[in-house]
Amino acid sequence: MLGNNSSKVRYSKAELRSPDFELPSRERAPDAIKFKLFNWLLLPYEAGKERIIKLSCNMCVKSYKMKWPLNTTTLKNHVHNRHLNTIVRLQNEALESDDPMTGSILESSLVINSEPTPTLEDYRGVVSAPILADASLKASSRSRPVHAYFQINEYKQKVLRFIIANGLPFIVLDSPTFGDLVKYLKEDLPETVNRHTIKNDLYRLFYKEMRWLKRRIAENQSRFALTMDEWNSSNNYDFLAITLHFYNNSFELETYNIGFEYLNEFTSYTGETLFKILGETLEDYGLTNRIISITRDNAGPMNSCMSFFADSMSLKGVEFSGDVRCVGHVFNLAIEALLYYTFFRVKRTKKFEASLTEIAEIHPGLGDLALSMKTLPVTVRSIISGIRHNHFLKNSFAKLADKKKSARGVRCGPEVLVRDNETRWLSTFKMIDRFLYFKDEIKDLLRAASARSRSDDLDLECCDISEREWQYLGSLRDILAAFRGPTIKLQASSYSTINRTTPCVLRLLKDIEGHQSEDLESSNPYLAMGISKASEKILEYYPVWDESIEKMKDLFLATVLDPRYKLSFFRDVGLTNAQIDQIERYFYQVFDRYSEEYHKEADEEPEEIVPQKRRREAIDVDLSDDGEDYFLRRDEEAIEHEVDNYLKQPRADCRSPIEFYKDRKATYPIISRIAKDYLAMSAMSAPSESLFSQVGDMVTKKRNRLSPFTIKILALLKSRGKLPDETVLVDEASNVMEDSLAAMEAPLGTRAHQENGGIETERDTQSDVTAAP
Template identity: 25%
Template sequence: MNCWTSNTTTSYMSVTCHYITDFKLRSNLLDCFVVAESHTSQNLAQELSRVAKEWGIQDKIAACVTDNASNIVKAVNDILKWNHVRCFAHLLNLTVRSSVHQTEIQALILKVKSIAEYVRRSTVASAKLREMQLQMGQVQLRMKQDVATRWNSTYFMMQRAIEIKEPLVSTMALLNPLLPALTPEEWDITKEVCDILKPFEEVTVEMSSERFVTGSKAILMARGLQRIVAHRQRNPSTHEPVKGMVNFLAADLEKRFGQIERVRVLAEATLLDPRFKKHAFVIERNAEETVSRVVGAATHAATPTLPSTEEEEEEEEEGGTTVNPPSEPVPQFWADFEERVTTLRPGVQNPSTGAMLEIKGFLAEPLIPRKADPLEWWRVRALVYQNICTVMKTRLCIVATSVPSERVFSKTGQIITDRRNRLSPSKVRELVFLNANL
């Protein structure tokens, strides 16, 4: 879920759901409505509870993914008591933005931004830049400008400046020599910063999908970024600002993702993904604890609900066979053998043993290719691993980010425009719902 304020200063909340049916990941918008009251934890919790009750899913929620705002975190964790997952993309955004806000790096970004603003604002500068690109035999590319709410827009702006460095420098020298120019060292630093941020952008894109399984990738992606940054630390830059940025990234990644293997629903999703299983875990103990929890959940799912006394009596009256006749006493010399093999016979296997055998068989199978569809793998083996397959459907449906809700607001912004600013909230709600779900 996510919140957004329109250009009419009306505050909206969107709630999306993600689930597995026929071994395909599906997404739907449940509601996009006005939050008239203040955004307190209690009010947000009431709205989320209302949506869940309207759709009859209050007992089917595996996890709720939101941003890092304290009010929504408290609403989900403390009031609703749902499993809460912090948006992976939002955490990455906080990490990267903090790292580039260091004094020297930020000063460099402001220089690039001032150049981008000048070129985009001036038709003469834009035309001259295109002319210089043609003269140098380069593809005509426009400057990009960053957006305060998206860290990757800063990365794209700096990356574009690197791509058109020569024609850009020539254009600025001819048209506006008074505008602060980047020194050769600053160009080198800009390139290094882009190289460092590139994996963060790639991970953000990978984790923002709603058509593919993403929750099971969170641990792997976090550990991957930590290893990349650690490699940068072992091979430090010659530029002090870059060194400081890398050290900050390492510390902040550890702060925000150091305990990600302890986030239960993400750990269980990772274990049940046939591409990763226990191999995505760095700490063996976390992997083993996750196996135990999955076995427990599968056992619970496999345990049949015993009929009540009234139900038993009704079945007996209807000729049912719920009540078994008393078994014959076992001779003493067979007692030891019978005790040891009882759980191995089909039909008398207890749920706990069945779940344990399934998880052992699942973990023993080879990993499938990274680009393979884990849900297709489960579709083929659903009958082999029936109990843990039930658990899988409540774990691999978890998305890693709240980006799907944010995409709803992109559509909402196209509906509520300056020329359509008198649409009532109820009409907006209906239009957005149809747009998202049809």
């Protein structure tokens, strides 16, 4: 038995009074921490005093403040007296494992010792006993835990988890068949377990989680970043999702959904309505003056909301410059412009038609090209649909796909074509990419189809694609692929992305503009115009080349704070000296604000603060004793400014910028604070949008009578991992990125199309996609 782990980690008095003192890892922590029964938090440093540790129970609101070494007996007694069922559950889980005595609670100081210390044989049963044929006798050979008794509260928790995990309506608890089932298992079950009491338990769980999160936020010293987006449920409810992001005092990224607010109670939700909802949510969590950025979409009401928010901060004397446009939405707008001019998307505005007319007048000899480009998307989709609906085509294509895999010597790989969803650009990329992958097979299939005497039954509008058209599809695929990489990098929520936004935007502009040429302008002016419009749309939201950095200053600063980039990056990519000087000045301005806060928190008097100087200064000193006046000039002992020190150091080859600052808190005490705040900003609103698919799984046709408040509770608890989900029984790790991108691309209320026949959905084809850190 390991006993008290904390006794194995010893510190000197000097270490316990040091500002650099850190808590040991969870593996070396006391058992109550190791098994996640308590959370611990190191409270702010006080000069000359031993560090105080706050321990908060994960199952109730109880908390303690202790010095090292911790009083583990107090923690153990609290768990045994208040949460015995949790200890019993952990012991039962350990007993059911293959190796119950390795790393489990059974070898800890928390084990219930109402009997003599058990051995491995006691847990496994009599290992030398002969194998029993009867399964029930096998099960009974295990020793049952002493405290394994029925508890009504634990039963209610399991019922709640069962209802939520399987997407069932609460009314199922009042059905006669469910009552017969549970009565069969336990005849004396109390009648109090019904849909009303279970929903009340759900509400209590929600308010408990709210209290815990508010404490968590209050304990954190940093500023907070937000992501926001709107969503429409299947029962036509509109919601505003608000997600909180911050690096905690231990430089660990934390993300919580703090709002899923019902919008239909308003006749129409304007920017002022969204601002009111946002303000009430922030006030509820004590975040009103602590927001450093809001990442959001480009909708008109959201634009107005941000104006109201910035004005309200200004009235309070707080400058707010963290209005961050979701890069996913911006990329989507740019790609739409490209797809309009390649006719994979339909646009019928007068302005667009006038643009096409102008191109035709400038290039009168390219009428056939325009016709070919307009019919090609129809041809591609027609071939895919034809293979899906016609048995001859479907079976022939399946054989050709198997032959391709055999020729390549692989057992797995693409097997079917993918039809796009016209609201999702990534699905169009996948459609074209897969179409090109099976180029030879499609050409063989079209030749075979044209040779059939009843080819009109094959439901193909066109049975031929020219080599020029294949080359054009390849060029379009390559341009769309340039957007895919940055989108994957910037959609992550488990690490900082804002620092990469400017580099990714600049790289994307370079990649897509690399497809532009005078030859393209003359040979395919429609594609050239699409590329030009896509670039213009990106620069509209990210004016990286503007002489004034006002709209980009926070994004630029986030990049400078990445030690792998610094200011040198901007020189490398060609920003002007005037732009770089503005970025550097803004860095110093932000530093000065944080420096003032830092010293104020340390309770230093202003006159006692030795100012950090950016350069060495000469000063006059002393007079001689004999009265002869003369001045000696010497250099004041230099106190190097943190920003100067940081910028003059070579760019660091580090894996994570936040780890860089965590390891250098003593070297950069103020810049590390700036980095914690600015690197918490999100490049995309994907963290808020990822919640939509989870809620969509819960708000089904069977559960369309859920109230908006219940939907909110389910959404927030589900997002924090407090509710289970058994409706998806496959590994969805490869689909996380696609779900978030789908939410960004699709209009409100749009759901991805479902698998049908031989055409798989775009989501089902994403096993090759993972987010790179």
